[in-house]
Amino acid sequence: MRRASVQGAFRTATQRAGMSKTGVAIHTLRHSYATHLLEAGVNPRLLQRSLGHTQLETTIDLLTPHPHRAGRCLRAPQRSHARAPAMTTLRDIFTAFAPEYLERYPTLPTSHRKVISAIQQGQSGYYGRSLYQCQSGGEHHRVHHSCGNRHCPQCQQHTTPQWLQHHLDKQLPGPHFLLTFTVPETLRAFIRSHQRLASHAMFQASATALKRLAQDERFIGTDLPGFTGVLHTWGRQLQYHPHIHSIVPGGGLSADRSAWLPSRATFLLPVKALSPISRALFKEDMRQAGLLEHIAPQVWTIPWNVHRQANHHGHAAFTSLAPYVFRVAISHSRIVSLKERTGTFPYRNVGSARPRTAHLDVMEFLRRCLQHVLPAGLVKVRHCGLLHASCAIPPATLRLLMVQGHPSDDKPPQRQPPQPLAVRCPTCGAPMRVVMRLWPSHNGFVDTS
Numbered sequence: 001m002r003r004a005s006v007q008g009a010f011r012t013a014t015q016r017a018g019m020s021k022t023g024v025a026i027h028t029l030r031h032s033y034a035t036h037l038l039e040a041g042v043n044p045r046l047l048q049r050s051l052g053h054t055q056l057e058t059t060i061d062l063l064t065p066h067p068h069r070a071g072r073c074l075r076a077p078q079r080s081h082a083r084a085p086a087m088t089t090l091r092d093i094f095t096a097f098a099p100e101y102l103e104r105y106p107t108l109p110t111s112h113r114k115v116i117s118a119i120q121q122g123q124s125g126y127y128g129r130s131l132y133q134c135q136s137g138g139e140h141h142r143v144h145h146s147c148g149n150r151h152c153p154q155c156q157q158h159t160t161p162q163w164l165q166h167h168l169d170k171q172l173p174g175p176h177f178l179l180t181f182t183v184p185e186t187l188r189a190f191i192r193s194h195q196r197l198a199s200h201a202m203f204q205a206s207a208t209a210l211k212r213l214a215q216d217e218r219f220i221g222t223d224l225p226g227f228t229g230v231l232h233t234w235g236r237q238l239q240y241h242p243h244i245h246s247i248v249p250g251g252g253l254s255a256d257r258s259a260w261l262p263s264r265a266t267f268l269l270p271v272k273a274l275s276p277i278s279r280a281l282f283k284e285d286m287r288q289a290g291l292l293e294h295i296a297p298q299v300w301t302i303p304w305n306v307h308r309q310a311n312h313h314g315h316a317a318f319t320s321l322a323p324y325v326f327r328v329a330i331s332h333s334r335i336v337s338l339k340e341r342t343g344t345f346p347y348r349n350v351g352s353a354r355p356r357t358a359h360l361d362v363m364e365f366l367r368r369c370l371q372h373v374l375p376a377g378l379v380k381v382r383h384c385g386l387l388h389a390s391c392a393i394p395p396a397t398l399r400l401l402m403v404q405g406h407p408s409d410d411k412p413p414q415r416q417p418p419q420p421l422a423v424r425c426p427t428c429g430a431p432m433r434v435v436m437r438l439w440p441s442h443n444g445f446v447d448t449s
Helices: 003-016 028-039 044-051 056-063 090-104 110-121 159-169 185-193 195-214 271-288 314-325 362-370 395-405
Strands: 129-134 140-144 176-182 226-234 240-249 251-253 260-262 306-311 337-339 342-347 356-361 381-385 432-438 445-447
Touching: 028 044, 090 110, 090 362, 110 362, 159 314, 176 195, 176 271, 176 314, 185 195, 185 240, 195 226, 195 240, 195 271, 195 381, 226 314, 240 314, 251 395, 260 395, 271 306, 306 314, 342 362, 356 362
Parallel strands: none
Antiparallel strands: 129 140, 129 432, 176 240, 176 306, 226 240, 226 381, 251 260, 337 342, 342 356, 432 445
């Protein structure tokens, strides 16, 4: 049979079948056959060899939906919640204005450049992709991987529930206190210029001040308290505002580690004493680092604000802090628009419930966002004392000592178990399973079906 006869017979068959889709040819049967084999669970490597492709990625590209190739293979998914063309994500803004920003600030730190590059390349295929299959309709969907950068709002949105669940599972009974250590506004520019050293000094000053006052018999009388410290660097208008949040269980262990010494239910330590102690400790660290002359002298005469909030359970303390642990300076939901080089986002002043709107030039908007990028390797969540991973006393023993010495019927509220994260089909909303993943470090897929 001649080739023209085969093509003619195929066209006649498509007309009789009522197929009006453009781009359908005899070559489509080859891809359709491979698609059915993929749905039946055939290893993608076998499909690659059967189709004669050199790269496995070429095979997957042909067997997954693509909006510009809807007639050649699987149907491209129709997304019902498509984003408006206005720039409302950091990726859109970086893509449009990062070259101008880099040209304006040629000495930009390497960490800032890496964040810009990571957010631009996220969900573009640069970091690999996964092939999912809808468990309801069997349709295949290709999903690009995110960048995984800790400063990317897209990558951090699922981290908070996991962190909260982990700490609620091992929380101690009894009251907990949420302490906030802040620094004067005149010191913020110095800390921003020496982020690694100054952030470590802030952690050390707050931790040592807590330990020193906890040893006082008038308050707790323990040399082994425990607390979790979290570093934040932004204010409500994206200004640089470094401060430390600390969650502290109300009490500590005795010197022989055989009894629990509780604090009062609504009072842990005097904040008026924590303020000068932490300030003096920070000053001593700067003196040892040889940077004391770079700080304005009036900083050491201004009161450093320390705020204390009592909670009946660790559940309330961790729940109130969890949304801010992995939150970045600004999320996509807060970006209202970026039009005519002006970025718009909402905020509220401290102590006010009235919503306000900030309007920033795009270069200033980028500068405020990037000034909160932490140096590589800087740990922003630290556990000390009883809550440190290397503590010799396990959490089960701590709970037993606390309950035996000071029994209480006051229990934390019941919480619903977290729902497992599942990738949903964009067409029907049913869960999808992973068929394979492609990582950027090699050209092979891992079959996880």
